[in-house]
Amino acid sequence: MIEIKNISKTYSGQVKAVNQLSLTVEAGEIIGFIGPNGAGKTTTLKMMTGILNPDEGEILLNGINIQSSPLKAKQQFGFVPDTPDIFLRLKGIEYLNFMADIYDVDENTRRERIHKYAEAFQMTSALNDKILSYSHGMRQKIVVMGVLIHSPSIWILDEPLTGLDPQSAFALKEMMREHVSLGKTVFFSTHVLEVAEKLCSKVAIINKGALLYFGSLEQLKLDHPNASLEDIFLKVTQNA
Numbered sequence: 001m002i003e004i005k006n007i008s009k010t011y012s013g014q015v016k017a018v019n020q021l022s023l024t025v026e027a028g029e030i031i032g033f034i035g036p037n038g039a040g041k042t043t044t045l046k047m048m049t050g051i052l053n054p055d056e057g058e059i060l061l062n063g064i065n066i067q068s069s070p071l072k073a074k075q076q077f078g079f080v081p082d083t084p085d086i087f088l089r090l091k092g093i094e095y096l097n098f099m100a101d102i103y104d105v106d107e108n109t110r111r112e113r114i115h116k117y118a119e120a121f122q123m124t125s126a127l128n129d130k131i132l133s134y135s136h137g138m139r140q141k142i143v144v145m146g147v148l149i150h151s152p153s154i155w156i157l158d159e160p161l162t163g164l165d166p167q168s169a170f171a172l173k174e175m176m177r178e179h180v181s182l183g184k185t186v187f188f189s190t191h192v193l194e195v196a197e198k199l200c201s202k203v204a205i206i207n208k209g210a211l212l213y214f215g216s217l218e219q220l221k222l223d224h225p226n227a228s229l230e231d232i233f234l235k236v237t238q239n240a
Contacts, residue, residue, distance in 0.1 A: 001027050002048070002154060002187055007057030008209075009043050017043040018054070019209040025187055025202075027153075028180050032196035033189040035206040036237055041189040042082055044206070045158050048187070049079045061154055075103070077154035078147030084139035084163075088132040092123065092142050095131060096149055103150035110149060117145040120171040137163040144172060155179060157188035161195060173199055193229045207237045 002025035009018040018040045025031050035041050046052040048059055050066045050073065059066045066073040087095050093114070100110040118124040121141040131139060140163045147155070155176070161169045176186045176199065190196055196203050197217055205213040213220060213236060217229070224232045 001025060001060075001062055002185060003060040003063075004044075004048070005058050005060075007044070007047055007054040007059060009040075009047060009052065009054055016209050018047070020057075021206070021209070021211050022057075023204055023211060023214050025185055027185055028183050029201045030176055030180050030186040030199055031188070032200035032203040033187060033206065034191075034193070034196060034203055034233065035189075039207045039237075040209040041206060042158055043209075045079075045156055045187075045189060048156055049077065050074060076152060077156050078150065078152040080140075080143055080147050080155075080157040080160045082158040084136065084143040086131075086143065089130060091128055091130050092134070093127040095142060096127070096146055099146040100149050105150050113149050113151070114145070117148055120175070121145065121168045122165075135163075137165060137168070140164055141168055148175070153184045155184075155186045155188070157186070159190060160188055161190065161192065193233060197229055205233070205236055212236050 004021060004023050007018060007021050008016065010016050021044060033041050033044070043052065047054045048061070048066065050070050053067060061073045061076045064073040064076060087098070090098065096114050097110065105113070118127060121144070123138065123141050123145065126134065126138060131142060134142065140160070144160060160172060164172065173195070180186055200217065202214065202216050203220070204211060220232060221229075224235065227235070
């Protein structure tokens with residue numbers, strides 16, 4: 001469960017990247033976080049994960065405050081950032097074991113999960129190569145694998161499908177569905193409206209730091225009859 005309560009973030013004392021944003025994500029939900037470039041999506045995700053502190057408001061992850069109890073809160077989630085260019089001098093398998101060590105994943109469990117995800121993402125033959133040698137898509141896959149290795153209850157993903165080949169994108173979407181079927185939570189940003197339409201139980205639309213809509217796509221379509229999802233998105237964000 002994710003609770004975001006009236007958070008705001010201002011850069012350089014002038015640019016209000018996020019403005020009084022509030023929403024609650026229940027367990028068992030996939031939430032698509034949608035908005036134009038510069039809308040405040042990545043800033044919000046960075047506050048949710050403790051990379052940035054909000055100027056005001058609070059964020060609770062499974063009831064744990066990310067600011068007052070950061071270590072305990074960070075055990076609740078896995079985070080895929082908007083760029084996969086991290087730990088480039090490690091081999092893929094070294095990175096995965098490093099992530100498993102951080103979260104105290106035992107040897108048998110990590111071995112099983114590494115095998116499972118390497119097969120799903122077609123990364124088995126690349127695990128002994130350095131991440132520096134990987135393509136963008138392969139780096140994205142290894143970061144996703146590192147996030148999943150400790151099986152966090154909350155997934156926070158910033159454009160996770162970017163750069164993935166169709167088979168790997170399909171595998172990740174199936175994993176997201178399986179994850180929430182177990183009563184867990186997925187919160188991810190995306191520019192691909194069709195993905196949100198097929199995958200999400202709810203969407204949150206943000207622009208200029210403000211939450212414009214939070215609810216089901218079915219209700220959003222009822223509010224804008226005879227309009228495509230793209231038309232609805234453009235109308236909602238342009239009127240903000």
